[in-house]
Amino acid sequence: MTPVLELCGLQTSFVTPGATIHALRDLSLSVARGEILGLVGESGSGKSLTGFSINRLISPPGRVTAGEVRLHGQDILPLSEPEMRRLRGRKIAMIFQDPMMTLNPVLRIGTQIRDALLAHERLSDAEIRTRAIAALDEVGIPAPEARLRTYPHQLSGGMRQRVAIAIALLHQPDLVIADEPTTALDVTIQGQILALVQGLCRDRGTALIWISHDLAVVAGLADRIAVMYAGRIVEEGPVDDILDAPAHPYTAGLIASVPVPGQRGGRLQQIPGRMPALTDLPPGCAFAPRCARATAACGTMPPLTPVNEARAVRCIHPLGQEVPA
Amino acid sequence: MAEYIIRRVLQALLVLTVMTLLVFFGVNVIGNPVYIFASSECDQACLSAIIADLGLDQPIWRQYLTFVGNLAQGDMGKSFTHGVPALHLIFERLPATLELAFAALVLALVVGLPMGIYAGLRPDGWGAKLVMSFSMVAFSLPVFWIGIIMILTFSVQLGWMPSVGRGDTVDLGFVETSLLTLDGLHHLAMPAFTLSLIMMAMVIRLARAGMREVMFTDYIKFARANGVPERRVLGAHALKNILIPIVTVLGMEFGGVIAFAVVVESIFSWPGVGKMLIDAIAVLDRPLIVAYLICVVFMFVTLNLLVDILYSLLDPRIRLGGGRA
Numbered sequence: 138m139t140p141v142l143e144l145c146g147l148q149t150s151f152v153t154p155g156a157t158i159h160a161l162r163d164l165s166l167s168v169a170r171g172e173i174l175g176l177v178g179e180s181g182s183g184k185s186l187t188g189f190s191i192n193r194l195i196s197p198p199g200r201v202t203a204g205e206v207r208l209h210g211q212d213i214l215p216l217s218e219p220e221m222r223r224l225r226g227r228k229i230a231m232i233f234q235d236p237m238m239t240l241n242p243v244l245r246i247g248t249q250i251r252d253a254l255l256a257h258e259r260l261s262d263a264e265i266r267t268r269a270i271a272a273l274d275e276v277g278i279p280a281p282e283a284r285l286r287t288y289p290h291q292l293s294g295g296m297r298q299r300v301a302i303a304i305a306l307l308h309q310p311d312l313v314i315a316d317e318p319t320t321a322l323d324v325t326i327q328g329q330i331l332a333l334v335q336g337l338c339r340d341r342g343t344a345l346i347w348i349s350h351d352l353a354v355v356a357g358l359a360d361r362i363a364v365m366y367a368g369r370i371v372e373e374g375p376v377d378d379i380l381d382a383p384a385h386p387y388t389a390g391l392i393a394s395v396p397v398p399g400q401r402g403g404r405l406q407q408i409p410g411r412m413p414a415l416t417d418l419p420p421g422c423a424f425a426p427r428c429a430r431a432t433a434a435c436g437t438m439p440p441l442t443p444v445n446e447a448r449a450v451r452c453i454h455p456l457g458q459e460v461p462a
Numbered sequence: 463m464a465e466y467i468i469r470r471v472l473q474a475l476l477v478l479t480v481m482t483l484l485v486f487f488g489v490n491v492i493g494n495p496v497y498i499f500a501s502s503e504c505d506q507a508c509l510s511a512i513i514a515d516l517g518l519d520q521p522i523w524r525q526y527l528t529f530v531g532n533l534a535q536g537d538m539g540k541s542f543t544h545g546v547p548a549l550h551l552i553f554e555r556l557p558a559t560l561e562l563a564f565a566a567l568v569l570a571l572v573v574g575l576p577m578g579i580y581a582g583l584r585p586d587g588w589g590a591k592l593v594m595s596f597s598m599v600a601f602s603l604p605v606f607w608i609g610i611i612m613i614l615t616f617s618v619q620l621g622w623m624p625s626v627g628r629g630d631t632v633d634l635g636f637v638e639t640s641l642l643t644l645d646g647l648h649h650l651a652m653p654a655f656t657l658s659l660i661m662m663a664m665v666i667r668l669a670r671a672g673m674r675e676v677m678f679t680d681y682i683k684f685a686r687a688n689g690v691p692e693r694r695v696l697g698a699h700a701l702k703n704i705l706i707p708i709v710t711v712l713g714m715e716f717g718g719v720i721a722f723a724v725v726v727e728s729i730f731s732w733p734g735v736g737k738m739l740i741d742a743i744a745v746l747d748r749p750l751i752v753a754y755l756i757c758v759v760f761m762f763v764t765l766n767l768l769v770d771i772l773y774s775l776l777d778p779r780i781r782l783g784g785g786r787a
Contacts (some may be wrong), residue, residue, distance in 0.1 A: 162483040194686055196678065238503030238680035243702045243777055249685075252698070288778040304688060 139210040140167040141311050141344035142191065142229075147204035149183075149190045158415050160186055161368045165441070168312065168344040173335070175359030175376065176348045177391070179412055183368040184348045188314040191346075192229045193221050209311070227257045230305035232334075234317040236297035240289035243358065246273075246300055247285030253304045272303040278331060295326035302334060309341060316348045331358055350396050356380055364388045367412055367423035370441060374448030384444055384455040387424045422452070430454045467767065474763040481759055482533075485752050486526050494518070495542050495746035516542060529752070538756065539653035539749035541742070548753035552735055552760065556757075557637045558628060559727065559734030563720045565641070565650055566658035567712065574662040575708075578669025579696070585674060593666060601663035609656045624649050626731045653730040657723060661715050665708060672704030675761030706776050717762040 149161040161183045163435060168174045178184045186219050189195045191206055193214075205212045206458040208228060213221070225231075233239040243247060250269040255259055266285070273281035276299040286429065289297055298318060315334060319327040335358060338345045349355050355362055356376060364385065372385040383389040393406035410427040413419060419426055425435040441451045496512055504512070513519050517528065532539060538549045577597075600651035617625035627650030631638040640646025676682060677700065685699045686692075724736035729735070735754060742750040 192687055194683055222686075222689050222691065224689070225687055227515075231684070231687040233680050233684055235680060239684045241681040241685065241699050241703070242779060243706075244699065245778075248698075252685065252690045252694060253688040256691060291780045301684065304684075431648075 138169070140169045140207075141172075141208075141209060142346075143167040143205070143207040144187075144191070145205040145207065147187075147190060147206065148202050149186055149195065149199060150202040151199045152202070153198050156416070159202075159368065160415055161190060163441075164368075164370060166370060166373065167365050168346055170311075170344055171339065171342040172361065173338065173345045173347060173359045175355030175362040176346055176365060177350065177352060177355055177362055178365035179350060181412055181415075182365040184350075184365050185316050186350055187365070188231065188316050188346065191312075191314060192225050192231060194225075194231075194325070207307070216227040220267070223257065226253060226305075227308045228310055229312045229314065230308070230310035231300075232301055232305050232313065232318045235321045236294050236301055236318075237289075237321070239301045240297055242289055244288075246287055246289065246292075247286065249300075250285070250304055253307050257308055264432040268307070272307055273300065275306075275337070276300070277329075277450070278303070294322055296328065298322060298330055299333070302330070302337070306337060306343075310343065312344045312346070313338060314346045314348070317350070319354060320349070320351070327354070352380075352391055364391065366419060368415060369451065371424065371451045372421075372449070373441070374444070378448060382457065384448070384450040384457065385424075385452045386428050386430050386454075386456060389456055390427075430456075470763065470767055474759065477763075478756060481755055482529070482752060486529070486748070487522065487754055489746055489748045489751060490522055493746055495748065498745050500728070508593055533756075538711060541750045543742075543745050543750075544746045544747075548750045549751060549757075551617055551738065552757055555733060555735045555738050557639065558732060559720055559736060560722050561639055561641060562650065562653055562723055562726070562732055562734060563716065565654035566661060566719060567716055568663035569654055570657040570665050570712070573658075574665030575669050578666040579673050579701075579704075581666065582670040582673025583677070583696075585670070590670075594670070597663040597666040600659040601667075603659075605659070606725050606729055608659060609653070609726060612652050612656060614731070623652050625652070628733060646709060653726050653732050655720060656729075657726045661712060661719065664711055664715065668708045668711060669704055672707060673700065676700045676703050702776065706773065709772050709776060710769055713765050713772070716755040717758070717765045720758075720761060 143166055144166050147161055147164040148159060149164075151158045151160060164183075164187060166174065166176075166217070166225075170225070176184045176187060186195065186199070190201050193201070194445070195201070201214060204214075206214050208224070213224065216224070231303060240246070244252075247269060250272065251265050254268055269285055270281045273284055278284055278299050281305045284300075292300065302318075311332075318334070319330050320332060331354065334345070334347075335377055347355060347359055359376045361374060362376050362379055363370050364379075364387065365371065366387050372379060372383065372388045377389060380392060383392055387408070390406070390408035394408065396405055408427055413423055413426065419436075421436040421438050422428070422431070425431040428435070432454065439451050441449045441455045444455070496509060496516070496518065499622055500509055500512055510519075517525060520528070529539060538547065540546060541548045541551055544551060577593045581593040584590050612623075612624045616623040627649060628640045628646060630643040630645040631640045632642040632646075682695060682699060685695050690699070720735075723732075723734060724740055726732065727734045727736035728740060735757075739751065739754050741747075742754070
């Protein structure tokens, strides 16, 4: 079966008269129907940009400069802007990080739902109302009729994120890109939102890309994960395999950085150094300067190499292999 | 809300007290109006009679108390020169000024808002640069100079526009207006445009700045990600957010425009209150000056109140009334 979404060799660049910066390079991944892909990485690794590259909402001067974005096997990059608009929200929906910022502060919840509905369907006022109430009800918002008349600031952060999710799922999209939607929320609310999104996507067979820097969240949610570093995918595979036995030293560093309960007092593991700026990437593996296993061979960029049929890693000296002296 | 309005009225009373004190004693220091308008044949006895008649023989503090007493009964005194109630004179000429100021306001919005929005959306284009240069020029050039140049160009050289007066007016029963006749509009065009330039420049700058800020917010991205058509994104989601500062500034400016239409009214011989004030100052007609300024204070207070109320309509997060949210 064709995956819902495939990215093939995607390259997103910021082109200015002075310089061209490639923020995403050679990015390939796929999500199947009903599958949850966790896209993990530090800030600046390009994970959010990947989301915006898919629905082509990158702020200028950024744009996709190479590769393909295939939705149900069809490349959507050649589509015109009006054709693209008709996909957004209907086929590809997005949930953002900060629910305080996602909803327009000066428009009523009802108006914002109405606009999202009318973007793709012709409906009467009564139908809009019914649909809006049903959508809010579905994401567990109490007294949905009354909520239609409220403004975002009258709702709590968790409620706002529920409204945003309701809006994103109005047209039963095939793919939802969730860009750290629980990061700004309390831990207890995080759990509720996670369960909500997971449940809704599973029921409808929606493919979900969950962008996060939080491995703990992804570990409990995703089927597969892809780890990004400096605009490239460095490791990809089933979530349990990767968490149990990471092959890329960066992935291993990320996993080790997660505080473990019951190990209080000890120093937290860190990855030394920081991610290089996109304007100043080393010639080969971008992680090499921070990597304990780096050798001279890391001066050339390794390809994303399959480890087994489900996993791939972009490393010359993956963990579990001897580093030649 | 009621508490809020009462506080506003008390503030206004304080401003009124200070203003009347300043004007009363200030005008008194400049000179004695009697010498300006009494005829040259008038001897000392005749002068004394006039002085006594106007109440100028009293000590200044007693004059002030009498004035305050009369004011409390709604009497602002009679004009020294015209011999009729000052308020009557003002109301006779206020419609012409209001008409001019209103036309200028509408012009500033109708022309300035689209220009500013355009410049905010394409900040690097030559169109935006042109718009911004225009706003700089409109803001910087002195109003009287622009007025004179317009008269020189369009009235004297080209002969297209009339340079003096209101033209044909229509009597609506309670007020005369030149807005409803072609000749009236013809006469109104140049003074209204001249008066609107500063407001227009301000609207352009505010709209541009607001647009540039709003277009990068998550709620605009979210609306786009839901496939909301661009026209609706700009016309509702963005516009309502940028209107808040514009309404504030215009509300405050509008009072200023009415109060200081003096220059434009003088240049175009527009028979409004501004021109009347200039004439009143020239002959030290104290009651008229004070009455006019009282009206201006009243106008400012009312306008600020209106702006606050409009504000709470535009931005639901602002609710009027004390510390309670």
